[in-house]
Amino acid sequence: MRTLFLSILCLILSSCSFEYLTEIDNQDSSAPTAKDCGECHVDQYGEWQQTRHAQAFTSVEFKQQSAYYQDSGCLFCHVPGDVLDPERQPRQYNREEGITCVSCHLHDKAMQGPHESGGLISPHAVARNPMLDSKADSAQLCGTCHHETYEQWLDQQEITNNQYPTCLGCHGAPVKRSHTRGTNLFSRLLVSFEPEHEVRSHLLMLPGQLNPEAAPEVHLTQNQPEQIFFTLTNTLPHNLPTGSFGEKYIMVTARRIKDQTILATNTMSLLSILPPDQSVRLSLSLPLGTLSHTLEIDLKRLHRSTNTATLIRSYHFPAGDHAQTP
Ligand code: HEC
Ligand code: HEC
Ligand code: HEC
Ligand code: HEC
Ligand code: HEC
Structure with a gap:
């Protein structure tokens, strides 16, 4: 001063x-x-x-x-x-x-x-x-x-x-x-x-941390014993991921949670760019026996060059909401 x-x-x-x-x-x-x-x-x-x-x-x-x-x-x-x-x-x-x-x-x-x-x-x-x-x-x-x-x-x-x-x-x-x-x-x-x-x-x-409305959307479509299916929709006014420099990926992680303990985790990286308003159908497998528990899906921005992942948003699906889906 x-x-x-x-x-x-x-x-x-x-x-x-x-x-x-x-x-x-x-x-x-x-x-x-x-x-x-x-x-x-x-x-x-x-x-x-x-x-x-x-x-x-x-x-x-x-x-x-x-x-x-x-x-x-x-x-x-x-x-x-x-x-x-x-x-x-x-x-x-x-x-x-x-x-x-x-x-x-x-x-x-x-x-x-x-x-x-x-x-x-x-x-x-x-x-x-x-x-x-x-x-x-x-x-x-x-x-x-x-x-x-x-x-x-x-x-x-x-x-x-x-x-x-x-x-x-x-x-x-x-x-x-x-x-x-x-x-x-x-x-x-x-x-x-x-x-x-x-x-x-x-x-x-990354705006999802500030306001969930400003993040892409994730919807569960189907749930099978060992696999969950969902769509990821780019509701942003720019590509997902966006940027002309460096290698950038979106990472999707699905987690089964019971009493805050993680029962199973599975991750994948999206290599291709999703333009605004477009959706992609994805699936991740999680072991049998974990189906009836809460599901969390995390969307992260992965910077290969710095090897850091930043959370865009976590999507929470309580057990009752999806466990019965055929
Ligand atoms: C990438 C461009 C950019 C850089 C770099 C930048 N600013 Fe700003 N700054 C902006 C923009 C855009 C706004 C208007 C924000 C708004 O309208 O809400 C702003 C607003 C401000 C304001 C007025 C609003 C406030 O926050 O009180 C001040 C003072 C200010 N900047 C100072 C700085 C100082 C000091 C630095 C360096 C430490 C800096 N800025 C670096 C773009 C920049
Ligand atoms: C000695 C204190 C001081 C220093 C050093 C200083 N400022 Fe300021 N700055 C102020 C004050 C006080 C105001 C409000 C002035 C006014 O309203 O007339 C201001 C206003 C501003 C605004 C206008 C914000 C708006 O809302 O329009 C910007 C931009 C800004 N400063 C940037 C800078 C930058 C960049 C530097 C460094 C190069 C700097 N200031 C150094 C005191 C300082
Ligand atoms: C003078 C050029 C320039 C301007 C103007 C500029 N940027 Fe950037 N921006 C960059 C560069 C270069 C990087 C990458 C820096 C790096 O990673 O080394 C960057 C990085 C970013 C990032 C990634 C941040 C992170 O921490 O991962 C965001 C978000 C961003 N800019 C938003 C903005 C916004 C919003 C504005 C307007 C208010 C703006 N930028 C204006 C050049 C610019
Ligand atoms: C509706 C909200 C929204 C608006 C408006 C928006 N962004 Fe974004 N932006 C996001 C979200 C969410 C992400 C994280 C997903 C991604 O990486 O593509 C992001 C990611 C980014 C990144 C990558 C950050 C990183 O870590 O490398 C940059 C750079 C960026 N935006 C720049 C911009 C610029 C420049 C504009 C304006 C021309 C803009 N954004 C407008 C929501 C928005
Ligand atoms: C027109 C402005 C512009 C020019 C010219 C430019 N950059 Fe950038 N650079 C950016 C912006 C904006 C970002 C951040 C968002 C993105 O990737 O588009 C960035 C990000 C980067 C990054 C960080 C990538 C990462 O991993 O997140 C590197 C490295 C980089 N630039 C290298 C270069 C090199 C090398 C050159 C010259 C050959 C160059 N840039 C020329 C605007 C520019």
């Missing part, structure tokens, strides 16, 4: 400016880091740090696949300068930060965001921009890099007459907060003059 404290002091004394935050040229070695922004935007910084965006330059996979940064075409998206500039260039400074705060926010010497300036103090210029508003055109911003996914989303919006939320509407949790957070008595007092807004978190989530 040192910076906020100083900024307040400065503004009271009207003696110094914070131009270093907005007046950056691409060779600047003293350009503000995400951590500098985080001195005031404590929550946004903490969220961003946990995203893949923050690792877009330093990840082992990117290093290897870009031939240790030799392939300069990759840098327009993995270490971008001003994303809002149609002639964007890769950033020369703070490259280890990948897709960082200034990439998305700094344009025309002002911080572009979803709101007009509204606080008591403005250490830097602020401008409202619908491309930085999760309730407006923010999908277009995401689409400057997520080309394929964005095209799929646009197609679905057209078919359904704009029934789907924006990308952040599904991938960012709703939060209510002021832009900055006070961390001592003095800064808290000043922040209390800032209006609160309903916005989306910078933490990018």
Whole structure:
């Protein structure tokens, strides 16, 4: 909070400016880091740090696949300068930060965001921009890099007459907060003059964790002694799985559960892509004798390169609901 404290002091004394935050040229070695922004935007910084965006330059996979940064075409998206500039260039400074705060926010010497300036103090210029508003055109911003996914989303919006939320509407949790957070008595007092807004978190989530409605659907169709049959329907506005880079799979696991103890488990990976609105019929075998117990089906996103699986959603079928199906 040192910076906020100083900024307040400065503004009271009207003696110094914070131009270093907005007046950056691409060779600047003293350009503000995400951590500098985080001195005031404590929550946004903490969220961003946990995203893949923050690792877009330093990840082992990117290093290897870009031939240790030799392939300069990759840098327009993995270490971008001003994303809002149609002639964007890769950033020369703070490259280890990948897709960082200034990439998305700094344009025309002002911080572009979803709101007009509204606080008591403005250490830097602020401008409202619908491309930085999760309730407006923010999908277009995401689409400057997520080309394929964005095209799929646009197609679905057209078919359904704009029934789907924006990308952040599904991938960012709703939060209510002021832009900055006070961390001592003095800064808290000043922040209390800032209006609160309903916005989306910078933490990018797989939406099933936030809202079951925003996840694909699973329906049991038939149950035989050793096998369960079900359909998986892609209710998303993009492919399942989506993305142009890396090897990505959807993992489906069926589990029989009795008193929270797992009796049997079976997993498979889906190799082929399921486009929006399409279904696939699947089956998994589970041993005899476990039929009359609760069934859980987990849908996970598997990243081969990092060997991590992230839960999209768990589907719960209580014993009584399905045990009798012929
Ligand atoms: C000294 C504290 C401080 C620092 C450092 C700071 N900001 Fe801010 N920021 C603020 C305050 C206060 C506001 C609200 C200003 C207003 O309403 O006029 C704000 C507003 C914003 C907004 C506008 C949000 C909206 O809803 O429209 C964005 C975007 C933003 N800052 C990004 C950044 C970025 C990126 C950095 C780092 C390069 C940064 N800020 C550094 C204090 C700070
Ligand atoms: C400047 C290019 C760029 C922009 C703009 C951008 N992304 Fe990304 N995004 C990437 C890259 C590159 C990755 C992969 C990074 C990696 O895995 O190393 C990524 C990864 C992701 C992921 C996977 C996250 C994870 O943790 O597995 C999601 C979800 C995502 N972006 C959503 C969004 C949304 C929503 C927006 C718009 C608000 C957005 N992105 C804007 C380039 C961008
Ligand atoms: C991939 C692009 C992207 C990156 C990177 C990014 N932001 Fe944002 N930011 C957005 C979008 C889009 C919104 C609008 C969210 C909304 O309307 O709900 C936003 C909103 C904001 C706001 C105003 C709303 C709020 O959450 O209070 C601030 C302040 C802000 N960002 C600061 C930062 C800081 C600081 C960083 C770096 C630590 C950062 N952003 C990184 C895209 C980005
Ligand atoms: C209706 C909710 C919804 C909307 C709207 C949506 N997504 Fe998704 N997205 C999901 C779900 C659920 C998953 C997990 C399944 C998967 O991986 O395909 C996902 C997965 C992803 C992934 C893969 C994440 C990873 O771990 O690698 C990316 C990238 C992504 N979405 C980007 C976007 C972008 C960009 C947009 C806007 C153009 C968008 N999404 C709009 C629900 C949504
Ligand atoms: C147009 C923007 C763009 C360009 C150019 C680009 N990428 Fe990406 N990259 C993305 C986005 C968006 C993601 C995350 C979602 C996806 O897979 O589409 C990503 C994800 C990745 C990932 C993570 C894959 C994983 O396992 O999740 C790697 C590695 C990668 N890119 C390597 C590269 C390399 C190497 C190049 C240059 C040959 C490159 N990218 C060029 C936008 C871009």
